[in-house]
Amino acid sequence: MGYAHFAALLLCVFMFVSGTTADNQNSTGDPARPAEVRIGALFTFDSVIGKAVRPAIELAVAHVNSDPSILRGTKLSVLMQDTNCSGFVGTIEALQLLAKDVITVLGPQSSAVAHVICHAVNELHVPLISFAATDPTLSSLEYPYFVRATQSDYYQMDAIASIISQYQWKHVIAIYVDDDYGRGGIMALGDALAKRKCKIVYKAKLPPGAANTTIENVLMQVNEMESRVYVIHVNPDSGLNVFSSAKSLGMMSSGYVWIATDWLSAVMDASVHGTTDVMELTQGVLVLRQHVADSDIQKALLSKWNNLTRNGSSYSMRAYDSVWLVAHAVERFLSEGNAISFSADPNLQATKGSNLQLDSLRIFNNGNKLLENVWSVNFSGVSGPVQFTLDRNLIHPVYDILNIGGTGLRTIGYWSNISGLSVVAPEHLYSSALNSSTNNVQLHSVIWPGQISEKPRGWEFSYHGKAMRIGVPLRTSYKEFVTQDNGPDGVKGFAVDVFKAAISLLPYPVSCNFVLFGDGLKNPSYTDLVQKVSENYFDAAIGDIAIVTNRTRLVDFTQPYIESGLIIVAPAKEVESNAWAFLKPFTFQMWCVLGENTVSALGRFVLLIWLFVVLIINSSYTASLTSLLTVQELTSGIQGLDSLISSSSAVGYQVGSFSRNYLVDELNIAESRLVPLNSPSDYARALELGSGNGGVAAIIDELPYVDIFLSKYCKFKTVGQVFTKSGWGFAFPRDSPLAEDLSTAILTLSENGNLQRIHDEWLSGRECSADNNGAASNSLSLSSFWGLFLICGLACLLALVIFFLRIFCQYSRYSSQVEVQYPEPQIVNRPARLTTIKSLISFVDKKEEEVKNALKQRPNGSQHPSIGNTAIEEQST
Known part of the structure; x- marks a missing residue:
């Protein structure tokens, strides 16, 4: 409660004119039941809520007086005062009611008026029972005689925060009326959002009764911001002007989200002839309304009360129950033998020579006892159970969540402080036949502004403003990641290319300026760079950001290509390996019996070459295996x-x-x-x-x-x-909505292969293997022995050439000598070439000793036995 309210109260008291006193009710203190009990009602007659609650109060008073089971022999009467939607007038009217010795006051509907009146009822010990003041700062702890007979906006804002969290929106813009009702509600909304890691990024306040031009100016300023989720918390009588201006500015189209508190449902419930116009302005809006469960009492009341529709105003039902709340409390109060009496307030004495008669405001002597009976009341009303918790709030706060579409309202779910969001009415939550799968669905589908069913993103990148400032570390080493460049961007590297590729995939244009961070002499501190992001000096930071503060958010862009840590x-x-104990060097020992002839010499030559090759290969592989085992040690x-x-x-x-x-x-x-x-x-x-x-x-x-x-x-x-x-990535302010979209873009880069391509372009070059520390380059293969194989092959070839040359030389000598000594008989029908080849093969098959003996013989006319026999056999054939 501010000093301004208290000053207003004092002003009203000093302006209070005499003549407002009323007859004392049973001033003698007689405990007998009085013939009449007088209560007051304070609201604006010609308002949306006032038009709904006035007939409800009148009907409730009539029902109480016609019920013989309550206030036996005592008539309940009500005195109504019109506040005219003015805090000053409301205060004056309240004081006039209190001067008439009323034992309770119903109302007011305005939280601002309630703040001022609470000081007066506390002083005079008169319970103030409000059916419409929802400001959470109106606390019975601060104002003991204030009784809230409706739900506090504390719960309503918790319900709105649950909806925002359900759709994963993080930033909200609050549009509210700048009075106690608006400020108190938005403060509660901010607290509820903070519990869910969300926040109000801007508070757009409207003066009470703001002109259309003022509303349009505020909305144009709001429309320049990124957030597209609006919570509107204004008065019912002027709230539709906000939607009218929003529609003219194109803010009721696709991409926008509007969530209205229960003021809008009160307007719609009270609109009998103007429903079509209201629907046209609010298509796609989410609306909250205090939940009223169906009951026999409600059906009986509605059948008698034509002014209440089937989905009648919750405020009218709360007002109706407030009258019965007073009746039940007064009945118990009188039954306990308490008397209704008033006494002068020693703090309010008439001043001599003044026209003000302050002594007309008197204290209700047993007001504290009546208040105790109010808190202990427990009955079933048309709005549901009427009972107060230990913290003096109504039990079972429940809200309907409605979606405006077409020509009507559609219930998409409920909220209660027990179940949170649910598509099942709270009174049925504990039913044994409840389908668990249905209860898991938190809200039904929604038709959003613009007649779209897809959930809006909730924000738009503000391309009207200046380009984003992206902090880039000015590295002096490991420049593959980020480095300075002479190109248009001024920077290049793996992280820069990934960032630019991801930005290009966003569904909206994003302009970026890369700003170098560092002195160029040493690598800058990334902790300092991220701190600049959290301080909004930079809009984001790129590079190998591995650790971020709790005020920043990290977008991972390296997995699965780089695992940071x-x-x-x-x-x-190198040390000696135990492998030497098992791999002792060994050599082949071969003994060969070699003759003294040329063939034996060639064989010995080739064998020596092969022994040399085997020795080298054996030694090399032994050393290689030992080296491999040694590397492991x-x-x-x-x-x-x-x-x-x-x-x-x-x-x-x-x-x-x-x-x-x-x-x-x-x-x-x-x-x-x-x-x-x-x-x-x-x-x-x-x-x-x-x-x-x-x-x-x-x-x-x-x-x-x-x-x-x-x-x-x-x-x-x-x-x-x-x-x-810890993953690497781009650092954004923790509440930046751009981070989520950039994460999706990077995932797209990973799926289409561009992330791998950028990685290979910058980070795939290798001069040696880092896994085996160069061991792979020293490993042995067939190519390692190509020289040995070449030498061995040449030696074998040379031996073969020498061998065949020697054979041909021997055959030539042998053939000429045999022809001279033993003329070959003439053989018909045999080709000469075939005979020569056959003779050469026959010569090769001969023993070396036989060939040597033949070559040693001189021509003497003697016949060679073998040759002669062959000729005879061929001739005879």
Whole structure:
């Protein structure tokens, strides 16, 4: 309660004119039942809610007086005052009612008036029972005599927040009337959204009774913003002007989301002749309405009350039940023997010489007892059960969720503080026959503005404004990821290309300016870069963003191509392997009995060549296998993370990387042990020097950098397991709606193969294998022995050539000598070439000793036995 309200109250009191006093009700304090009990009602007669509640109050009073079971012998009368939709007039009217010694006041419908009147009823001990003041800041703890006979907007805003969360919208714009009712409701909405990781990004306030031009100006400003989810919380009497202006501005088309609080349902329930016009302005809008369950009491009432429709106004039913609430409380109050009496307030004394008669405002002596009976009332009314919780709110807050479409309203679900969103009415939730599969459906389908059934995205990228500022680290090493460029964008690299490719897939234009971050002398700190994003200095950041603050959101773009994480790199020192115990060198020992002739010499020559080849191959494969087993036994003294932490060796890290903070904060490694390194050459030099010589024993860095480093420096290796895995990506402010769309675009890049193509273009080049540290390049294959095979082949060929030359020479000598000594008989029908070939084959088959003996004989006319026999056999044949 502000000082302005209290000042208004004082002003009203001093302006209060005498003559408003009423007769005292049983001022003698006689405990006998009075003939009449007087209550007051305060609302705006000519308003949407006022037109609905006035007949309801009159009918309720008539029903109470005609019911013999309640207020036996006592008539209930009501005095109504019109507030004329004015806080000042409402306060004056309230004081006039209180001056007439009423024991309770029904109303007011305005939360702003209720704030002021609460001070007066607290002073005079008169319960104030409101059927329409829904401002959550109206608390019975602050105002003990305030009784809310309707549901607080605290629950209604929780229902709206559940709807927004259900459709996964994160940003909301609130359009509300700038009074206690509007401000209190929107404050409750903000709290409810915050519980669901959503928020109100802009509060568009409208002055009470705002002109159409004012409404249009506010809506035009709202339309320039990204969010397209609007929650409208205004007064029923002027709320339709907002939708009229929105339609003229094209804001009731597809892509927009409008959620109206129960003021709109009150307008629609009260509209008998103007329903068509209201429907035309609000197509696709979601509306909340206080849920009223069907009951026999309600049906009986509606049959008597023509002014209430089948889906009558919840406010009229609350007003009707409020009268019965007072009747039940007064009945118990009188039954307990309490008297209705008033006494002067010592704080309000008439001033001498003044026309103000402040003593006309008197204290209800037993008002506290009547209030206790009000809180303890429990009965079934037309609006449902009327009972208060321990925190003095009505039990079972339930809202219908309606969708306006065509010519009517369609219920798409319900909300209650027990079940949340559901398509099942809360009174049936505990039924044993309830279909569980139906209950799992939270809301039915919705027809949104523009007659579309697909859920709107809830925001549009604001291309009217300036281009997005994208922070890019000015790296001095590992420039494959991001680096400065002379092109139009000023930057290039793997991360830049992925970002640009994803932006191009968005369904709306996005203009970007890449801004370098860093001094160009060393790699910038990514923690500082992300901090700039959270402070909205940058709209996003690209690069190898591995750790983000809780005020930023990470869009992963590397999986499955890069697995980010920390890994230890250490020198690889060779030691003797146990494999030597099983692989002792061995050689072939071969003994050959060789003759003294030329053939034996050629065979011996070829055999020696082959022995040499076998020896080389055997020795090479033995050494190769031993080497392979030895590589598996490489060690650097650092076996993994635990041994590194427990040692006192120096540890290297990349300048600007998040790994430094991780080493200090998470692993508790002393800062004195840490050595900053900026480039791959720095890595290699530090590892070669070692911890005791100004270098480091190991380096902890992110896996993508390690892969590139090991591809160029093969004599180093990784040890231990990858730890603190974390995806790389683009950093956005945590509430940026662009992050979700960019994630979808990156998924599309992955599916169509463009992400792999960009990866291969920038990160696939390898100068050596990082997995086996160069062992694969030294492995043996057939090509490793091509020289030996060539020598062996040439030796065999040379031996064969010598052999055949020797055969031909011997045959030539042998043939000429045999022809001279033994003339060959003439044989008919035998080709000479065939005879020569047959003779050559026969010669080759002869024993070497026989050929030598034949060549030693001189021509003496003697016949060679073998040759002669052959000729005779052929001749005889």
